[in-house]
Amino acid sequence: MQELTHLDQLEAEAIYIIREVAAECENPVMLYSIGKDSSVMLHLALKAFYPEKPPFPFMHIDTTWKFKEMIEFRDRKAKEFGIEMIVHSNEEGIRQGINPFDHGSAYTDIMKTQALKQGLDKYGFTVAFGGGRRDEEKSRAKERIFSFRNKNHAWDPKNQRPEMWKLFNTRINKGESIRVFPLSNWTEKDIWQYIRRENIDIVPLYSAAVRPIVNRDGHIIMVDDERMKLEPGEKIEMKKIRFRTLGCYPLTGGVESDAVTLDEIIEETLGAVSSERTSRVIDQEAAGSMERRKREGYF
Amino acid sequence: MKSLLKFITCGSVDDGKSTLIGHMLYDAKLLFADQERALELDSKLGSRGGKIDYSLLLDGLLAEREQGITIDVAYRYFTTSHRSFIVADTPGHEEYTRNMAVGASFADLAVILVDATKGVITQTKRHARICALMGIKHLVLAVNKMDLVDFDRKKFEAIKEEFFQTTAEFQIQSIQVIPVSATEGDNITTKSPNTPWYEGLALLPYLENVDVHTSNDSKAFMMPVQRVCRPDHTFRGFQGQIEAGKISVGDELTTLPSREKAKVKRILVTDQDRDTAYAGQPVTIQLDREVDVSRGNVLTTDNEIQEADSFASTILWMDDSVLTPGKHYWVKVGTKTLPGTVTAITHKIDINTGNTVPADRIVKNELAKCEFSLSDSIVFDSFEENKSIGGFILIDRVTNMTSACGVIDHALQSSNRFAALDTEITREVRAQQKGQTPLTVWFSGSQSDQSALAKEVEKRLVSSGYHTMLLENSQGESLRRVAEIAKVLNDAGLIALVSYDSSNASDLEAAREIIGKEYIEVNADDASRSSLEEAANAVVKRVVKDVIAQYPNSVSYDI
Numbered sequence A: 001m002q003e004l005t006h007l008d009q010l011e012a013e014a015i016y017i018i019r020e021v022a023a024e025c026e027n028p029v030m031l032y033s034i035g036k037d038s039s040v041m042l043h044l045a046l047k048a049f050y051p052e053k054p055p056f057p058f059m060h061i062d063t064t065w066k067f068k069e070m071i072e073f074r075d076r077k078a079k080e081f082g083i084e085m086i087v088h089s090n091e092e093g094i095r096q097g098i099n100p101f102d103h104g105s106a107y108t109d110i111m112k113t114q115a116l117k118q119g120l121d122k123y124g125f126t127v128a129f130g131g132g133r134r135d136e137e138k139s140r141a142k143e144r145i146f147s148f149r150n151k152n153h154a155w156d157p158k159n160q161r162p163e164m165w166k167l168f169n170t171r172i173n174k175g176e177s178i179r180v181f182p183l184s185n186w187t188e189k190d191i192w193q194y195i196r197r198e199n200i201d202i203v204p205l206y207s208a209a210v211r212p213i214v215n216r217d218g219h220i221i222m223v224d225d226e227r228m229k230l231e232p233g234e235k236i237e238m239k240k241i242r243f244r245t246l247g248c249y250p251l252t253g254g255v256e257s258d259a260v261t262l263d264e265i266i267e268e269t270l271g272a273v274s275s276e277r278t279s280r281v282i283d284q285e286a287a288g289s290m291e292r293r294k295r296e297g298y299f
Numbered sequence B: 001m002k003s004l005l006k007f008i009t010c011g012s013v014d015d016g017k018s019t020l021i022g023h024m025l026y027d028a029k030l031l032f033a034d035q036e037r038a039l040e041l042d043s044k045l046g047s048r049g050g051k052i053d054y055s056l057l058l059d060g061l062l063a064e065r066e067q068g069i070t071i072d073v074a075y076r077y078f079t080t081s082h083r084s085f086i087v088a089d090t091p092g093h094e095e096y097t098r099n100m101a102v103g104a105s106f107a108d109l110a111v112i113l114v115d116a117t118k119g120v121i122t123q124t125k126r127h128a129r130i131c132a133l134m135g136i137k138h139l140v141l142a143v144n145k146m147d148l149v150d151f152d153r154k155k156f157e158a159i160k161e162e163f164f165q166t167t168a169e170f171q172i173q174s175i176q177v178i179p180v181s182a183t184e185g186d187n188i189t190t191k192s193p194n195t196p197w198y199e200g201l202a203l204l205p206y207l208e209n210v211d212v213h214t215s216n217d218s219k220a221f222m223m224p225v226q227r228v229c230r231p232d233h234t235f236r237g238f239q240g241q242i243e244a245g246k247i248s249v250g251d252e253l254t255t256l257p258s259r260e261k262a263k264v265k266r267i268l269v270t271d272q273d274r275d276t277a278y279a280g281q282p283v284t285i286q287l288d289r290e291v292d293v294s295r296g297n298v299l300t301t302d303n304e305i306q307e308a309d310s311f312a313s314t315i316l317w318m319d320d321s322v323l324t325p326g327k328h329y330w331v332k333v334g335t336k337t338l339p340g341t342v343t344a345i346t347h348k349i350d351i352n353t354g355n356t357v358p359a360d361r362i363v364k365n366e367l368a369k370c371e372f373s374l375s376d377s378i379v380f381d382s383f384e385e386n387k388s389i390g391g392f393i394l395i396d397r398v399t400n401m402t403s404a405c406g407v408i409d410h411a412l413q414s415s416n417r418f419a420a421l422d423t424e425i426t427r428e429v430r431a432q433q434k435g436q437t438p439l440t441v442w443f444s445g446s447q448s449d450q451s452a453l454a455k456e457v458e459k460r461l462v463s464s465g466y467h468t469m470l471l472e473n474s475q476g477e478s479l480r481r482v483a484e485i486a487k488v489l490n491d492a493g494l495i496a497l498v499s500y501d502s503s504n505a506s507d508l509e510a511a512r513e514i515i516g517k518e519y520i521e522v523n524a525d526d527a528s529r530s531s532l533e534e535a536a537n538a539v540v541k542r543v544v545k546d547v548i549a550q551y552p553n554s555v556s557y558d559i
Helices: A006-024 A036-049 A068-081 A091-095 A104-123 A188-198 A262-270 A289-295 B017-027 B033-045 B062-067 B094-106 B122-133 B153-167 B203-209 B427-434 B450-463 B479-491 B505-515 B532-550
Strands: A028-031 A058-061 A085-088 A127-129 A146-149 A177-180 A209-216 A219-222 A237-242 A253-256 B003-010 B074-079 B083-089 B109-115 B138-144 B174-179 B222-224 B227-229 B237-241 B246-248 B252-256 B261-269 B272-274 B276-278 B282-287 B298-300 B306-317 B328-333 B336-349 B367-380 B391-396 B402-411 B440-444 B468-472 B495-499 B519-523
Touching: A006 A036, A006 A127, A006 A188, A006 B003, A006 B227, A006 B237, A006 B282, A028 A036, A028 A104, A036 A068, A036 A188, A058 A104, A068 A085, A085 A104, A091 A104, A188 A262, A219 A237, A219 A253, B003 B017, B003 B094, B003 B122, B017 B074, B017 B083, B017 B109, B017 B203, B083 B094, B083 B203, B094 B122, B094 B306, B109 B122, B109 B203, B122 B153, B122 B306, B138 B153, B138 B203, B153 B174, B174 B203, B222 B237, B246 B261, B261 B276, B306 B336, B328 B367, B328 B402, B328 B505, B336 B391, B336 B479, B336 B505, B367 B402, B367 B505, B427 B479, B440 B450, B440 B479, B440 B505, B450 B468, B450 B495, B450 B532, B468 B479, B479 B495, B479 B505, B505 B519, B519 B532
Parallel strands: A028 A058, A028 A127, A058 A085, A127 A177, B003 B083, B003 B109, B109 B138, B138 B174, B440 B495, B440 B519, B468 B495
Antiparallel strands: A146 A177, A209 A219, A209 A237, A237 A253, B074 B083, B222 B298, B227 B237, B237 B282, B246 B276, B252 B261, B252 B298, B261 B272, B261 B282, B306 B367, B306 B402, B328 B336, B328 B391, B336 B367, B391 B402
16 A cells, blocks of 8 residues: 655656657657756656656757856756757847847747747747646646647637546647646645755755845846846845746846755745745736736747 | 645536635635735725635636636645645536536546535536546535525535435445535634534545545556657666556566566666556566567556457547547547547437437537447456546547547447458468459548549459459448458458548548558549549559559550
8 A cells, every 4th residue: 555645646647747748749849947847847857768868858948138057057957967958049039139128028028938939940849848837827727738839839728628637638730739737736835845855956046145136126136247237226235135936137036035955945935925926027917917928829 | 745635626606616715725824925915906806895705816817707707627736734735626617517527537526516595406416427427436515605594404404415316326435515604614624613513524624634545556557558668779668657556576467458478577666766666656667578568558467457449438528519420530548549430329418417318419518428439459447447548538630629538338349340261262362363462542532522533443443354342431431441341352352442531641541550551542632633534544553553563464554
């Protein structure tokens, strides 16, 4: 008699999903955002196929505004695990000088959403794994694990395919694609507990350290390089901070914290008074903004 | 470590379903502070005059907010000191039956709501039926709005009795009936002083303690193979999730359908070596000898598990299009996907009452007993015994929509399977006698008259001394049957010409699979660009080229 713990069950579910994709789908890719969820998803992919390497490449959509430590971490991990890591950026956006300071939500669209579509189309990927979780946002809470996208990479929440038992439907017509979310049923707590249980390496930015920051509209923004444009009256301070989510540094708010070790981070997170997306500046728009972006093709 | 309970809530907005879950999370302090703020903010915009509307926590999609109803499954996650929970909140209206089924297929337990002022209604019966069909074994009936009936015990007992009668026909292991008030909070997280006569636990403590762990370990070992792991020539392992029983290094198991015996040499649970692995675990199994096993096959110690290619089943139709017998679908059972046809609709089942209703077509959200057959036999078990190889989905071959889900009731005697008797007079002997290579020419098409072209081709072949037979599909005849007849004709040494009313790539693939390599495909839609004469000549040329290649001295066709 052996009852699996909830982490065992979540792990088994994710591995089952990842293997189904590898077995049934033509040209899958695993999106890798370097964050903690991506680290968990990569770890699961390594476990799912062991002793074989994951039979698909990984892809990072690089906006060119990620924290420096993230990029170092990405390259180090790809080498360590011997996996193929594709890095794609929207070259046209770079040429036009699109940046998070001057272009607001257009920046997210051009450097993230459009770049993702380009990357998928460029390599002809028909299926892309993403680290999205249903506990992150209300519209995501209703999304299927195998989430179908039309030729324009758009999601139609009103016409989702029924998903029964573990019988995932992976069939698509030419030009269409599927996003697969193996971590759909994981919560932020589960992610942290699993990171501890499996001893998964994460980017040091999750851990508190003294870092150069400015305080902007109530958000703690780290000054990660010389491209950071200071507004009148702003001055750089040194504060002990850490990040609960990672993304583009000018758009990612840190929190003041003394949590350095994994246990301290987990203790702080599990007792958190704020669900994690509050620290993502782009989610502070009107309620339902995530659903709108997804309809337009945002991951 | 904590266990995980996956449950579903069924009921309509009017029953206060979203409010119930919202209130449970709120009372149990299971919300993050900013979600709580958002909830209070959202409520101010709502119609309840600033009082917290707990349902806003769960109704996520914009369209739903506009309509004020829950149209799709929303998943919520919470943890108490005892257990982790995933709750699928599903829509209650009949038109969203399929969405409810999605939620139910994922859950171990269902919380069904009824309004105490209305009692068990048609909808309640429908919900119980869908939950049972999808394999849920544990039910909680939450009798809500008890405050509106003054916590009347008699009313409660009457509802309870009726619910037991309603569910008597289903295979349910446990039922708990709880009097609650979702808006006021009675018996949600703590026992209410308003119901001193109720002896059971409040809803949340009940969910924390209920045992839904069906002992799969005592069953025989069974694992559908997801993929074969072959990193190099020294390693070959079978990867999948153990669906029943356990397996240890040294155990002997049987491969299905090849029915070979082999011993377990090594077990990896994910990336760790283990002596024994249990139901629910993802494993890689290495055997001590070479066996013929690929994706869709099954490893087992159960000698009872059978194979068949036609089945009686219960299905829930979920597509906007109508189910008509004879149409081809992809059928996915366990890890196996193959072409299949619904051969007959036995009858419809009234989803509310369970009564049988004669029917020749099934529309969205209807339940029916159907027979279906597959292009090949598969390893299966009844849904009651083994959910993972007893449940299936039907996928539309054009739109790729998941058109239906269903459960296998039992296998059917496949009376329409036949093959030539194996004697010394082989296919080759028969072919020699006629001086031709037997083959099948498959005329497909959807816009043109492939039948006229096939007839024209046959005329020319016969007049040149070939032995042929022309088949045409009548309405609804299964593709598999037509293909099998063609194969028998080939075995008899004949050239079979088939005119079939479809140009669907997967149909053709299925036909090719049955007939084998002596197969020529003619797309009449393409051929119709030239005249019938020219098109027929072109086809005859292809046929003759094949024949001459094998029998250089046979009759040649002079164009």
